[in-house]
Amino acid sequence: GAVVSQHPSWVICKSGTSVKIECRSLDFQATTMFWYRQFPKQSLMLMATSNEGSKATYEQGVEKDKFLINHASLTLSTLTVTSAHPEDSSFYICSAPMTGSFYTFGSGTRLTVV
Amino acid sequence: QKEVEQDPGPLSVPEGAIVSLNCTYSNSAFQYFMWYRQYSRKGPELLMYTYSSGNKEDGRFTAQVDKSSKYISLFIRDSQPSDSATYLCAMSEWAAGNKLTFGGGTRVLVKP
Numbered sequence: 316g317a318v319v320s321q322h323p324s325w326v327i328c329k330s331g332t333s334v335k336i337e338c339r340s341l342d343f344q345a346t347t348m349f350w351y352r353q354f355p356k357q358s359l360m361l362m363a364t365s366n367e368g369s370k371a372t373y374e375q376g377v378e379k380d381k382f383l384i385n386h387a388s389l390t391l392s393t394l395t396v397t398s399a400h401p402e403d404s405s406f407y408i409c410s411a412p413m414t415g416s417f418y419t420f421g422s423g424t425r426l427t428v429v
Numbered sequence: 430q431k432e433v434e435q436d437p438g439p440l441s442v443p444e445g446a447i448v449s450l451n452c453t454y455s456n457s458a459f460q461y462f463m464w465y466r467q468y469s470r471k472g473p474e475l476l477m478y479t480y481s482s483g484n485k486e487d488g489r490f491t492a493q494v495d496k497s498s499k500y501i502s503l504f505i506r507d508s509q510p511s512d513s514a515t516y517l518c519a520m521s522e523w524a525a526g527n528k529l530t531f532g533g534g535t536r537v538l539v540k541p
Binding site for chain 2: 321349356357358359361364406408410412417418419420421422423425
Protein backbone atom coordinates (compact mmCIF):
# COMPACT_ATOMS: atom_id res chain seq x y z
CA GLY A 316 0.00 0.00 0.00
CA ALA A 317 0.89 3.67 -0.18
CA VAL A 318 3.49 4.69 2.35
CA VAL A 319 4.65 8.03 3.65
CA SER A 320 8.08 7.84 5.22
CA GLN A 321 8.72 10.43 7.92
CA HIS A 322 12.11 11.26 9.41
CA PRO A 323 13.45 11.67 11.97
CA SER A 324 11.22 9.74 14.34
CA TRP A 325 12.68 11.50 17.36
CA VAL A 326 14.82 14.60 17.68
CA ILE A 327 16.16 16.61 20.60
CA CYS A 328 17.41 20.11 19.92
CA LYS A 329 18.61 23.09 21.89
CA SER A 330 16.40 26.13 22.28
CA GLY A 331 16.99 28.62 19.47
CA THR A 332 18.06 26.10 16.87
CA SER A 333 16.11 24.89 13.84
CA VAL A 334 14.88 21.40 13.09
CA LYS A 335 13.82 19.96 9.74
CA ILE A 336 11.28 17.14 9.44
CA GLU A 337 10.92 15.27 6.13
CA CYS A 338 8.02 13.35 4.69
CA ARG A 339 8.49 11.31 1.54
CA SER A 340 5.84 9.49 -0.44
CA LEU A 341 7.49 6.22 -1.38
CA ASP A 342 5.30 4.71 -4.08
CA PHE A 343 3.00 7.50 -5.15
CA GLN A 344 3.06 11.19 -5.97
CA ALA A 345 1.78 13.49 -3.24
CA THR A 346 0.71 16.82 -4.68
CA THR A 347 -0.69 17.75 -1.27
CA MET A 348 0.64 17.08 2.22
CA PHE A 349 -1.01 17.94 5.52
CA TRP A 350 1.06 18.73 8.60
CA TYR A 351 -0.37 18.11 12.06
CA ARG A 352 0.78 18.72 15.60
CA GLN A 353 -0.32 16.52 18.47
CA PHE A 354 0.20 17.27 22.17
CA PRO A 355 0.10 14.42 24.73
CA LYS A 356 -3.36 12.89 25.15
CA GLN A 357 -4.81 15.28 22.60
CA SER A 358 -5.98 14.88 19.05
CA LEU A 359 -4.28 15.96 15.84
CA MET A 360 -4.41 19.66 15.10
CA LEU A 361 -3.91 20.68 11.48
CA MET A 362 -1.11 23.20 11.14
CA ALA A 363 -0.81 23.68 7.41
CA THR A 364 -1.42 22.25 3.97
CA SER A 365 1.45 22.12 1.52
CA ASN A 366 1.00 21.92 -2.22
CA GLU A 367 3.73 20.97 -4.64
CA GLY A 368 5.13 24.02 -6.37
CA SER A 369 3.16 26.62 -4.45
CA LYS A 370 3.02 28.29 -1.06
CA ALA A 371 1.64 26.41 1.89
CA THR A 372 -1.69 27.32 3.45
CA TYR A 373 -1.50 27.81 7.20
CA GLU A 374 -4.29 27.37 9.71
CA GLN A 375 -5.31 30.29 11.86
CA GLY A 376 -2.91 30.89 14.72
CA VAL A 377 0.03 29.04 13.16
CA GLU A 378 3.10 31.22 12.64
CA LYS A 379 4.23 31.04 9.02
CA ASP A 380 7.72 32.31 9.77
CA LYS A 381 8.23 29.81 12.55
CA PHE A 382 6.96 26.70 10.78
CA LEU A 383 8.46 26.77 7.30
CA ILE A 384 6.97 24.31 4.85
CA ASN A 385 8.52 23.40 1.54
CA HIS A 386 6.97 21.06 -1.02
CA ALA A 387 9.49 21.23 -3.83
CA SER A 388 8.74 17.89 -5.44
CA LEU A 389 5.90 15.41 -5.80
CA THR A 390 7.53 13.05 -3.33
CA LEU A 391 8.98 15.31 -0.65
CA SER A 392 7.52 17.82 1.78
CA THR A 393 9.49 19.31 4.67
CA LEU A 394 8.57 21.16 7.84
CA THR A 395 11.25 23.29 9.47
CA VAL A 396 10.71 24.51 13.01
CA THR A 397 12.82 27.65 13.23
CA SER A 398 14.24 29.10 16.46
CA ALA A 399 12.63 26.29 18.41
CA HIS A 400 11.53 26.82 21.98
CA PRO A 401 10.41 24.33 24.65
CA GLU A 402 6.75 25.10 23.91
CA ASP A 403 7.31 23.75 20.39
CA SER A 404 7.98 20.32 21.85
CA SER A 405 5.29 18.09 20.40
CA PHE A 406 4.54 15.19 18.08
CA TYR A 407 4.46 16.26 14.42
CA ILE A 408 2.75 14.09 11.81
CA CYS A 409 2.38 14.44 8.06
CA SER A 410 -0.42 13.00 5.96
CA ALA A 411 -1.05 12.65 2.25
CA PRO A 412 -4.46 12.19 0.63
CA MET A 413 -4.97 9.19 -1.58
CA THR A 414 -7.56 8.27 -4.15
CA GLY A 415 -10.97 7.41 -2.79
CA SER A 416 -10.71 9.82 0.14
CA PHE A 417 -8.14 7.76 2.00
CA TYR A 418 -5.35 9.50 3.85
CA THR A 419 -2.06 7.87 4.71
CA PHE A 420 -0.02 9.14 7.64
CA GLY A 421 3.66 9.25 8.40
CA SER A 422 4.93 7.59 11.56
CA GLY A 423 5.38 10.92 13.32
CA THR A 424 8.30 12.91 14.73
CA ARG A 425 8.69 13.50 18.42
CA LEU A 426 10.39 16.88 18.91
CA THR A 427 11.87 17.77 22.28
CA VAL A 428 13.36 21.25 22.70
CA VAL A 429 15.64 21.68 25.70
CA GLN B 430 -18.45 23.55 21.11
CA LYS B 431 -16.06 21.36 19.16
CA GLU B 432 -17.00 20.36 15.65
CA VAL B 433 -16.44 16.68 16.47
CA GLU B 434 -16.95 15.32 19.99
CA GLN B 435 -15.45 12.06 21.21
CA ASP B 436 -15.29 10.69 24.74
CA PRO B 437 -11.59 10.60 25.75
CA GLY B 438 -11.97 7.51 27.94
CA PRO B 439 -10.04 5.59 28.99
CA LEU B 440 -12.28 2.67 28.13
CA SER B 441 -11.16 -0.52 29.82
CA VAL B 442 -12.61 -3.87 28.74
CA PRO B 443 -11.69 -7.53 29.32
CA GLU B 444 -10.24 -9.53 26.45
CA GLY B 445 -12.97 -10.92 24.20
CA ALA B 446 -15.47 -8.16 24.99
CA ILE B 447 -17.04 -5.84 22.43
CA VAL B 448 -15.56 -2.36 22.32
CA SER B 449 -18.05 0.36 21.45
CA LEU B 450 -16.80 3.77 20.36
CA ASN B 451 -18.69 6.77 19.05
CA CYS B 452 -18.44 10.36 17.88
CA THR B 453 -20.97 13.11 17.41
CA TYR B 454 -20.54 16.01 15.05
CA SER B 455 -22.22 19.29 14.22
CA ASN B 456 -21.36 19.91 10.56
CA SER B 457 -24.10 18.38 8.42
CA ALA B 458 -21.87 18.77 5.34
CA PHE B 459 -19.57 15.93 6.44
CA GLN B 460 -19.93 13.02 4.03
CA TYR B 461 -16.80 10.92 4.53
CA PHE B 462 -16.22 9.24 7.88
CA MET B 463 -13.13 7.41 9.03
CA TRP B 464 -11.80 5.61 12.06
CA TYR B 465 -8.09 5.56 12.78
CA ARG B 466 -6.12 3.60 15.33
CA GLN B 467 -3.05 5.22 16.86
CA TYR B 468 -0.53 3.46 19.02
CA SER B 469 1.58 5.53 21.38
CA ARG B 470 4.03 7.79 19.52
CA LYS B 471 3.04 6.43 16.13
CA GLY B 472 1.12 7.86 13.22
CA PRO B 473 -2.59 6.99 12.84
CA GLU B 474 -3.51 4.02 10.68
CA LEU B 475 -6.82 3.77 8.84
CA LEU B 476 -9.22 1.13 10.15
CA MET B 477 -12.54 1.88 8.53
CA TYR B 478 -13.88 4.28 5.96
CA THR B 479 -17.54 5.02 5.21
CA TYR B 480 -19.25 7.33 2.79
CA SER B 481 -22.59 8.81 3.91
CA SER B 482 -24.97 6.83 6.13
CA GLY B 483 -24.95 3.09 6.61
CA ASN B 484 -22.99 0.20 8.03
CA LYS B 485 -19.72 -1.34 6.99
CA GLU B 486 -18.07 -4.47 8.30
CA ASP B 487 -14.47 -5.60 7.97
CA GLY B 488 -13.42 -8.60 10.01
CA ARG B 489 -13.85 -7.77 13.69
CA PHE B 490 -14.65 -4.13 12.96
CA THR B 491 -18.06 -2.60 12.20
CA ALA B 492 -18.57 1.07 11.44
CA GLN B 493 -21.96 2.75 11.52
CA VAL B 494 -22.95 6.21 10.34
CA ASP B 495 -26.26 7.90 11.14
CA LYS B 496 -26.22 11.25 9.37
CA SER B 497 -29.70 12.16 10.59
CA SER B 498 -28.43 12.03 14.16
CA LYS B 499 -24.91 13.19 13.30
CA TYR B 500 -23.55 10.15 15.09
CA ILE B 501 -20.97 7.56 14.09
CA SER B 502 -19.87 4.38 15.83
CA LEU B 503 -17.15 1.78 15.69
CA PHE B 504 -17.54 -1.67 17.20
CA ILE B 505 -14.67 -4.06 17.79
CA ARG B 506 -15.69 -7.68 18.39
CA ASP B 507 -13.60 -10.25 20.22
CA SER B 508 -11.24 -7.55 21.46
CA GLN B 509 -7.58 -8.44 21.92
CA PRO B 510 -4.86 -6.84 24.06
CA SER B 511 -3.27 -5.72 20.78
CA ASP B 512 -6.35 -3.55 20.22
CA SER B 513 -5.23 -1.35 23.12
CA ALA B 514 -4.65 2.02 21.48
CA THR B 515 -6.24 5.40 20.92
CA TYR B 516 -9.05 5.45 18.39
CA LEU B 517 -9.70 8.62 16.46
CA CYS B 518 -12.76 9.40 14.40
CA ALA B 519 -12.25 11.72 11.46
CA MET B 520 -14.49 13.21 8.83
CA SER B 521 -14.44 15.44 5.78
CA GLU B 522 -16.85 17.20 3.49
CA TRP B 523 -15.45 16.33 0.11
CA ALA B 524 -13.40 13.71 -1.66
CA ALA B 525 -9.63 13.23 -1.50
CA GLY B 526 -7.59 16.36 -0.98
CA ASN B 527 -9.81 17.96 1.62
CA LYS B 528 -8.59 18.30 5.17
CA LEU B 529 -9.86 16.01 7.89
CA THR B 530 -11.51 17.08 11.11
CA PHE B 531 -10.61 14.77 13.98
CA GLY B 532 -12.32 13.87 17.20
CA GLY B 533 -10.24 14.05 20.36
CA GLY B 534 -9.62 10.31 20.44
CA THR B 535 -10.70 7.57 22.84
CA ARG B 536 -8.07 5.59 24.68
CA VAL B 537 -8.93 1.89 24.83
CA LEU B 538 -7.34 -0.68 27.10
CA VAL B 539 -8.09 -4.37 26.58
CA LYS B 540 -7.03 -6.37 29.61
CA PRO B 541 -5.91 -10.00 29.18
